[in-house]
Structures are given as structure tokens and as C-alpha cells.
Amino acid sequence: DTGVSQDPRHKITKRGQNVTFRCDPISEHNRLYWYRQTLGQGPEFLTYFQNEAQLEKSRLLSDRFSAERPKGSFSTLEIQRTEQGDSAMYLCASSTLAGVYEQFFGPGTRLTVL
Amino acid sequence: KQEVTQIPAALSVPEGENLVLNCSFTDSAIYNLQWFRQDPGKGLTSLLLIQSSQREQTSGRLNASLDKSSGRSTLYIAASQPGDSATYLCAVALMDSSYKLIFGSGTRLLVRP
Numbered sequence: 001d002t003g004v005s006q007d008p009r010h011k012i013t014k015r016g017q018n019v020t021f022r023c024d025p026i027s028e029h030n031r032l033y034w035y036r037q038t039l040g041q042g043p044e045f046l047t048y049f050q051n052e053a054q055l056e057k058s059r060l061l062s063d064r065f066s067a068e069r070p071k072g073s074f075s076t077l078e079i080q081r082t083e084q085g086d087s088a089m090y091l092c093a094s095s096t097l098a099g100v101y102e103q104f105f106g107p108g109t110r111l112t113v114l
Numbered sequence: 115k116q117e118v119t120q121i122p123a124a125l126s127v128p129e130g131e132n133l134v135l136n137c138s139f140t141d142s143a144i145y146n147l148q149w150f151r152q153d154p155g156k157g158l159t160s161l162l163l164i165q166s167s168q169r170e171q172t173s174g175r176l177n178a179s180l181d182k183s184s185g186r187s188t189l190y191i192a193a194s195q196p197g198d199s200a201t202y203l204c205a206v207a208l209m210d211s212s213y214k215l216i217f218g219s220g221t222r223l224l225v226r227p
Contacts, residue, residue, distance in 0.1 A: 031213075033215075042118070042217030042220055043158070043203075043205075043215070048212060093158075093215075101145060101213045103148070103160075105150070105159075105160070106157055107157040108156070108157045
């Protein structure tokens with residue numbers, strides 16, 4: 001069990017550029033969640049997958065955001081035409097479909113939009 | 115709409131003190147409650163998970179309690195150490211098919227040597 005990994009750990013981009021983040025969940029975890037955390041706040045839910053199906057998207061996820069989990073394993077989160085307000089920590093978590101549904105978090109990707 | 119509040123927002127204590135962090139939530143229909151630790155610029159480390167049917171969980175110097183009917187949870191840290199300095203986040207899992215977490219804003223703890 002290597003834990004949840006995220007790549008890159010840090011991303012600096014200019015406003016208007018597209019960025020993509022990757023999350024690798026704990027193997028055999030069916031559920032994968034994305035959260036966004038701004039400075040001084042708790043994380044906020046963005047979206048989640050069960051296997052390859054995206055089952056819910058928050059209203060925070062504007063049409064500039066898209067997430068995929070093509071084979072039910074890793075997931076990508078893409079932000080198109082980044083804005084300064086997109087600067088945040090993007091956190092990924094995974095859990096099993098049984099038991100207590102405990103979520104395990106990755107180290108996050110810190111995005112800075114200049 | 116579920117809302118989670120944590121009090122205090124910040125806390126500074128001398129080493130060795132026992133302390134209590136508070137978490138309250140507005141809707142008692144939760145699946146579980148998790149306490150996390152977050153170091154600056156890092157991800158979240160799960161500390162304790164309490165299922166909705168449980169009243170408390172313990173791990174080492176940490177004890178978390180849950181009173182679902184009143185919408186409250188506490189995290190008790192015994193004999194605090196400088197290494198405990200971090201932000202502590204409380205989150206409730208919604209009782210729907212998503213089990214997504216709703217977080218409080220956290221308590222920033224500083225334990226002074």
C-alpha cells in the first residue's frame with residue numbers, strides 16, 4: 001500500500017493557460033474524490049468517481065474544469081483558461097466501496113496562477 | 115445544507131497541556147466523522163474516524179468523541195508536544211450515496227516548547 005499520490009506537487013502557470021493534474025489512488029479503491037482548498041479554509045468537494053463513472057460534480061466545478069478516470073484507476077483534473085481565482089491546493093482522496101468509507105488523502109497539488 | 119464549524123480557529127498552548135478542539139455540525143444525518151491533521155503546505159493525514167453509531171475513538175494520546183444528536187465532536191489531545199503543532203480539520207461524511215466530506219475551517223494549533 002503506497003498511499004495516494006499526486007503529480008505535480010506544485011504548478012505555477014500564467015493566467016489563461018491550461019493545466020492538468022494527476023491522482024493515483026490506493027490500488028483497488030473504487031472511489032476517488034477531488035477537493036479544493038484555499039488558504040485558511042477547509043477543503044471543498046469538487047467531484048467524485050466510482051470506478052470510471054463520474055457520479056457527482058459540485059457547482060464549484062465550472063465548465064472550465066473537467067475530470068476523468070478513464071480506466072477506473074488514476075484520475076486527471078484539467079483546468080482550462082486558468083484564472084487567478086483558481087489558485088488553491090487540489091487534493092485527491094480515495095476509499096473503498098465497503099466498510100466505513102474512510103477517505104485517504106494524497107499530498108495535494110499546489111496551483112499558483114500568475 | 116450541512117455546515118461544519120470548528121472552535122477555536124487558533125490555539126497556542128505550552129508543552130504538556132491537555133487540550134480540547136471542538137467541532138459542530140448542523141445536520142445529524144452523517145455517516146461518519148473524521149479528524150485530520152494538516153501540516154503547512156501538505157496534504158491531510160487521517161487521525162481518527164468515528165462511525166455514526168460510535169461514541170468515541172482513541173489512538174495514542176488522541177481521543178475523539180461524537181454526540182450525533184447534538185451535532186458535536188471533540189478531539190482531546192493529552193500531554194501536548196511541539197510536534198503536535200499543525201492544523202486540525204474535522205469533516206463529516208454525508209449520509210447519501212456519495213459519502214463526500216464536508217469540512218470545517220480547522221483549528222491552528224501551536225504547542226510552545
